[in-house]
Amino acid sequence: MTSAQHPAIAIAGLAIESSTFSPARTTTAAFHPKRGAEVMEKYAFLAPGMPLRESATWLPALTGKAIPGGIVTREAFEQLSQEIVTSVRDMLPLDGLYFDIHGAMSVEGIDDAEAVLLRLIRDAIGPDVVVSASLDLHGNVSRELVELVDLITCYRTAPHEDEDETRERAVRNLVEQLSADGAKPIKAWIPLPILLPGEKTSTRLEPAAGLYELVAEVESRSGIIDAAVWVGYAWADEPRSGAAVVVTGDDRAAVTVGAQELATAFWEARDRFPFVAPTDSFANALDTAFASRELPFFVSDSGDNPTAGGAGDVTWGLTELLRRPELAAPDAPQVIYASVPAPTIVAEAVRAGVGAMITATGGADVDARHAGPLTVSGLVHSIRHGDRDALTEVVLQIGSVFAVFTELRKPYHYEHDFTRLGLSPRKMHVVIVKIGYLEPELFDMADGWVLALTPGGVDQDIERLGHRRITRPMFPLDPTMATPDLTARIVPSLDGGERRK
Incomplete structure (x- = not known):
């Protein structure tokens, strides 16, 4: 650690939902990139005098958040990614990275764009830096992304009323992990072949309300740091698209049981998610x-x-x-x-x-x-x-x-x-x-x-969209599919879970 009292933590990330069914394209300017002090202004919990602000040396690189839209152009992704990579490389040595993303960014010619971006960052900062990511619950979470992060969490409300709370949780988990003298967390990941539009997974209604209450209950258990459930992003036609569960902690048995409990609850409720309002033509x-x-x-x-x-x-x-x-x-x-x-x-x-x-x-x-x-x-x-x-x-x-x-x-x-x-x-x-x-x-x-239920690039009737690249079978596109494998996959950290130096 750079300093026993003040670990060095970088901040970076790009956030957008990208519909691959829209003809629109998203360019660099749409992200309204923030750099340096502008980045810090985004996080009230990192304001001067706040406990988290005083717990580390914060090194803001670049963050960008775009209104959801069409696929990000390759040029925009490469331009912003290169700036992030250059910036964090110049900040070395680092102890941690807060990775502020959405989880449903699609880029021309690239699948799993957030994992690609984090892989580029990892190539610059190395495997030992502890990475904590926060995402929207409408993100699509691949095994590779879970491998590249050490801590990961997401919103628990839709409509989203806990964005700041989620980001603060991700940062607090990172700071606490850096202060602990131990191995990186254990991560249990379970992909779920469920693809539902966001308007069918509002936490105002059951079964989503109960599912996310269970998330908090699982997180409260001994040996668990965080629990997260992603409903996924239905309007991205990528192999990674679908729901997912990730539970992190320092007790392998606890994270395994917690992840499997959440995945089973989600799967068993899959055909009970209603639209958030009466629907019609x-x-x-x-x-x-x-x-x-x-x-x-x-x-x-x-x-x-x-x-x-x-x-x-x-x-x-x-x-x-x-x-x-x-x-x-x-x-x-x-x-x-x-x-x-x-x-x-x-x-x-x-x-x-x-x-x-x-x-x-x-x-x-x-x-x-x-x-x-x-x-x-x-x-x-x-x-x-x-x-x-x-x-x-x-x-x-x-x-x-x-x-x-x-x-x-x-x-x-x-x-x-x-x-x-x-x-x-x-x-x-x-x-x-x-x-x-x-x-x-x-x-x-x-x-x-x-x-x-009107036409457009984010048609709520997802069966009209014509997905071709998602992993099949997928509910509800394949309503009679067999129960999938809901056992937890323990995803190792890049350093193999060795103790930090």
Whole structure:
């Protein structure tokens, strides 16, 4: 150890969910790379004066987090990876590395991108450095990734309300491991051939709620450091895609039993995971919404959800909405639709200004498989510049529909996302968002909700996607498959578990 009191710990990682079923591509800028002091600002638990901050010498390299999207370009991955590798090599000697990732990054021409990145880092820092990783529970966890890390954990809530808590747990586990005079942890990994969309594994509902309660119970046992269950990421067509369990600790029997208990519980519940909301076709969802007296009524246009990896610019949902006969009535219901990236419509609205009537065409620049560019005529209701993700947002009032168009993709998860645009979602009859499960603020706001099974790169009906490269058999694509091998695989550390020097 560099110092008995202050081990040297680097921080690095790239995080994104990448749908291989989307035609979109993710470039370097989408990760908003942070370096040096900017990295530290991300972690409140590492603020000056906090106990974890004082427990080590922290050496931030580069971290990047992108909105879920399409496959990462090879150029972007190689550029960012090389910078990380160069940076951590310059930091040597190191005692530890905190690897902050998502776990579902797909890269052009590369399978298992996070393991490839960590292998590059390991080649620079060596096998003895203790690595602790935190992931989203929608990650796909391969044996190679488990071999390359020493500690690994993931979120326990979906929607994700424990991101900071999970990162802090990963860092605390790392610091405590470095202070212990012993071998690296024992890791029990069990891959599960289950591939469910995230909207079927919300921890608001059973059986996911009970499964993640069991995770905490297993972790509390003697001899166990951490327990984690990944439901996987269904929209990546890679051999590693699927669910997984990893339990780490210093007691081989305890981690083995804990991992097998979690894997068995997940497998036995595999056909009991419901969608997080009532589901229907988009047409039927709109029928229900317009007839409802529960206001506001939310509809999830889920197939092009940008926070799951959709291109975001599919115009199919808005096209279908604007055809509805209810909107031609004098007392037409007021509707928000958020959103469609359409730079040409945004530019025309900005040129004309608030209050102007415009006709413009846009959308479907990336994903035109389900509907082409949309021509709309409407009143420019509002314009907002400077959004971190969207850059510029405009609202067009098209009859009783307030349609949000953006320069770049942006998810609409919070009430202020709407109120900043001069919209009052609580006063609307219907709010349609490109999202799967409603994030907490919208969930609390909604008096009614239907999850519409719409087309796009993150189609909730995964059987329509046409997976070709995943490992088969896979539930539910192979519903009558036999029970898989649920015995724990003890994955050795790179140094063979020898005592640290």
